[in-house]
Amino acid sequence: MPPTSRTSSDKRLLSLSMLLFPLAMVLYELSAYIGNDMVQPAMLTITAEYGVDDAWVASSMSLYILGGASLTWLIGPLSDRYGRRRVMLAGVLYFIATNFLILLAPTIEWFMVLRFLQGMGLCFIAAVGYVSIQEAFEELTAIRVMALMANISMVAPLLGPLAGAALISVVSWHWGFVIIGALACVSLVGLFLHMPETVNLAQPKVSPAQIWQQxxxxxxxxxxxxxxxxxxxxxxxxxxxxxxxxxxxxxxxxxxxxxxxxxxxxxxxxxxxxxxxxxxxxxxxxxxxxxxxxxxxxxxxxxxxxxxxxxxxxxxxxxxxxxxxxxxxxxxxxxxxxxxxxxxxxxxxxxxxxxxxxxxxxxxxxxxxxxxxxxxxxxxxxxxxxxxxxxxxxxxxxxxxxxxxxxxxxxxxxxxxx
The missing domain is CATH 1.20.1250.20 (MFS general substrate transporter like domains)
Incomplete structure (x- = not known):
């Protein structure tokens, strides 16, 4: 179980153990972004399989992004109240579940609903993950770690379309979601083992009225x-x-x-x-x-x-x-x-x-x-x-x-x- 807090001297050292947390975080970020970039090349095949017009292709992406906007207002305050680690782990587990549930979608309408629900997994990256990085490391170290994470996450838009196009050429589109879910599973294990709790849960809680005023x-x-x-x-x-x-x-x-x-x-x-x-x-x-x-x-x-x-x-x-x-x-x-x-x-x-x-x-x-x-x-x-x-x-x-x-x-x- 990871420690619940870090001393100032701990923060100064970029040890392998400390880097395992941001590496697990960027693995989840990568899986969430590939959840769009690798899926879009398969959308023509998916719409053909469901027997619908290809106008649905762009809706897959817009609903995924819309899902990413739907819970940001809530997740930040929840992580302040109940802890970043607990909320982040719940978010990754939720994202994994939606990737496997979409395999069972009987119609294109259900497929799109699940794309929206999948997109909610994006909310946890900025509202919880990035904040935890800033809190777990000193300022200069946090900037270096975030820059490293940004460079790694750029693999998604570069390789995602190529991987999706290659995958759909040889196997069913369902395997794309299986791969994304498996990648998120690895991230979940890494976060469970190495993500610290950066919130002092003993502090007084901000009231809903104060949050509303903010x-x-x-x-x-x-x-x-x-x-x-x-x-x-x-x-x-x-x-x-x-x-x-x-x-x-x-x-x-x-x-x-x-x-x-x-x-x-x-x-x-x-x-x-x-x-x-x-x-x-x-x-x-x-x-x-x-x-x-x-x-x-x-x-x-x-x-x-x-x-x-x-x-x-x-x-x-x-x-x-x-x-x-x-x-x-x-x-x-x-x-x-x-x-x-x-x-x-x-x-x-x-x-x-x-x-x-x-x-x-x-x-x-x-x-x-x-x-x-x-x-x-x-x-x-x-x-x-x-x-x-x-x-x-x-x-x-x-x-x-x-x-x-x-x-x-x-x-x-x-x-x-x-």
Missing amino acids: YRQVFKNKLFMQLTLYFPLIVLPMLVWIGLSPVFLIKDMGLSNMGYGLSQLPIFISLIVGNLALARYAPRFPVGQSVYFSIPLMIAGGILLILAGFIPSIEYLLLVTGLALSAFAQGITFAVLYRFTLMASDQPKGVVAAVMSLIMMLIQAVGIELFKLVYVHWGLAALCVMNGLLMLVFAALTPPLMRRTMKVVTPGPATPAA
């Missing part, structure tokens, strides 16, 4: 709300690609499952390179400068996507290149914007992070569904144009909002985003 204050913070509504815009182009590319790459462009998987490489490699560039060069510039660096990238990417909608002969090349530029911009920007937004409110960071996660995931889920409607009714060309316009909107909003933010918020050091 939430109210966060929502009343104008700058926080502006940033929370703004920075998911840089993520949406990639999420639309993840959610809909199995349909238009395979159905419209005639690529094979493996061709679809290989098409992900330039985009996700660009995201990884952007994260690494932020980690390497961020100390050389004022915090927030990388957000300004993203503006020409988003403008160029947006123009390429709009052109893709009007030049069918090179549509694929323009689409992938434009999204690769957007992915690099996301890599050098997301972590900085996340920290700016987190620090824009002086309320307890667990509450602030819960509100951020809730709003972000709602925007992402609704955005994917809206872009799906554009694709279903007007086709790939319209989807490219809308995505390009979204990137141009982000570029236009950045200068005035960042000028105000950098005058008000002192975010501290930024770490790469997963």
Whole structure:
């Protein structure tokens, strides 16, 4: 059984025993992210097996993300009251159960309900896991550990589509959920053995009325709300690609499952390179400068996507290149914007992070569904144009909002985003 607390001297040493906790945590994070990235390539096969239209493909992803937004407001306070370790272990066990229950889904409607329930497993990562890392280690060590976790978790979007495409070529789609569940089982064992309890359960509990007031204050913070509504815009182009590319790459462009998987490489490699560039060069510039660096990238990417909608002969090349530029911009920007937004409110960071996660995931889920409607009714060309316009909107909003933010918020050091 892991110890219930750590002394200050214990925190200073990155021993193997201490690293086993974040390694188990990142294994769960990896399984939860692969729960989307490896499943999406199989969705055309799944919809065909259920005998329904392929419009359901993107809904699988949007419902998974929506599930990830549904419990963040509750899980943070629960872990404050009952302990991070207990809540985290319960969350991993729940995620494992949903991965095996979905194998029994009799209809596409039940499949989608279980995708929503699976997505709830995402809530435990930010609301409990990341907070535990920050509490278990001293500040500098926690930043290094979080950076390591971010780099490992980026394996999911890079290899998930390839693994999913390869898997569906040789076995039933059911095995994807079996593999994800098995990976989460290994994580559960690691967390049970090595996750410490970082909450002093003997302290007086915060009342529900006090928690409600904290939430109210966060929502009343104008700058926080502006940033929370703004920075998911840089993520949406990639999420639309993840959610809909199995349909238009395979159905419209005639690529094979493996061709679809290989098409992900330039985009996700660009995201990884952007994260690494932020980690390497961020100390050389004022915090927030990388957000300004993203503006020409988003403008160029947006123009390429709009052109893709009007030049069918090179549509694929323009689409992938434009999204690769957007992915690099996301890599050098997301972590900085996340920290700016987190620090824009002086309320307890667990509450602030819960509100951020809730709003972000709602925007992402609704955005994917809206872009799906554009694709279903007007086709790939319209989807490219809308995505390009979204990137141009982000570029236009950045200068005035960042000028105000950098005058008000002192975010501290930024770490790469997963």
